[in-house]
Amino acid sequence: MNPPFELTLKSMIDRSCQLFSHKPALANVDGDPITYGQLRGQIDGVIRMMSEQGIVKGDKVAILSQNMPNWGIAYLAIASLGAVVVPILTDFHVNEILNILRHSEAKMVFVSGAHYDKIGYADLDPRITLVALDNFEPLEHRAPQDLIGGIVNEPLKQLQKLSNWALKAVGLKDSKVQEDDLASLIYTSGTTGLSKGVMLSHKNLVLDAWITTQFQPVGKNDRLISVLPLSHTYECTVGFIIPMMGGACVYYLDKPPTARVLIPAMQKIRPTLILTVPLIIEKIFKMQIHPQLTANPAFRAMYKLPPTRKFLHKVAGKKLMKTFGGQLHFFGIGGALLSWEVERFLNEAGFPYAIGYGLTETSPLIAGSNPQGVRFRSTGQVLEHLQLRIEDPDPKTRIGEILVKGETVMKGYYKDPQRTAEVFTEDGFFRTGDLGILRKNRYLYIIGRCKNVIVAASGENIYPEAVENKLNEHEAVLESLVLDSGGQLTARVFLNPEYMEKHHHPEKLGSGEYQRHVQILLEEIKTEANQGLSTFSRIKKIIEQREPFEKTATQKIKRFLYQ
8 A cells, every 4th residue: 555645754744744743743751742733834944934034955964962842853853854854863972973974064953051162162163053043043053253254154045045045946856855855864783883974865764654554553532652752763763753643642752761761751642552662671570570580489380381480471571561551552663683582472461562673774774573573582574575585594403684675774874985885785685783684474583793703613603692691581681692702602791780789788898709700700701692502602701891881873783882
């Protein structure tokens, strides 16, 4: 079934503002929502302001802000004007942010007050118009050298506006937004440490969103609490474009999504949909659910038997549903591999979870399902419009690199033809860099990243993500990382502080005695994990990671920092 609108963000939001004009669209958890009718007026007002500032179709306009309703308004206004949105992760270092602004040639930046200091005093050359995202008012740069530059630049800006108007008047500058026009330029924060500008068209994004709604509908009575950064494609497409397409309402938190902030918000909003990354649900399971299920010897004995374990999981699942507000029908998980133990809990609890897989370069979804279509350990079915193949599959395991082709795959990397050529095959397939298996009915199973594979001395492939999953099954382990260190398979383990507090009482022991406890525990963790691993995948060395690992926006560990 084809969408009832052109595959542009402008056409999509024009339709929604008309169809759902009286329905709530965007809100802060503690504020009143704006309706789709009010959203229409806000978008039009921001477009007028941008036009007055000389922004035209094709110009790059950045957004540097935490999640808030005005983020979405700015995004839709930029896209509706035909300009290109450059969403910037607030976690990026200041130097990286300035590099992105220069590389993208951004003409304007919408910046929230919380992040103004990162660019407000910088020497941006050529000069960029700053706009306060909190109220859409243009700002003046505060850097001293701009005091002269501003006087010189203002007549130039007026001349540019006059020139654009003249070109449009004589038909030499097209202002209509087309499906293949560039909509967004997204600089990725990868686990490899290299940031690339991914070019996504209107068609890439809107088609990906539309196809996703065909197996997981989102409608005008749905409510979504947004906890992941909007500057990441996963949250932007699935957690923003899809709700806007279906007439749903998205709620934003004023503070980081800790349990103390999130739980009252869930009780108030009672969301029907939530998008998360594995780390969020894994922490909830490790720190709250599992300790309760194994709180005493009787429970621990029951937990070891499958029938009683399933019963306990069902009870815990009902409690978790109440914690999330009791109305949830879609709990989406993506961005990294979910641990086996936590998926078993969600599965046996009958929790309405679904796992998706994709990359920034694919808008993002490549495979996914609704909660009814979940298959244990699979990341869902390949989207119907995509061609997918497994490159050079291993004859025994059928594991190989996932390659995809279709109309949701990026146009390429901005100003980087060499890198673009490297990631496409001669017949136009995009190399995801991920390893997987494709099974019956196009269900995809992810194994790990190509770059992470370790080749054992025996020549066998070791998939560190699988070894980490095994380590993370231990109740004392919160996160782990497996690396090749001088030919030895080495695990770095971040221990669960609450578990250590409860079972090893660091405040009562001297530092030397406590470290002895830690070493005994680490050896126990290693032994338990090795019992469930192939001989060639067994861990030789295990060390404690004292601080949580540094992570990307989707909470994947930045492996390159620990090589």
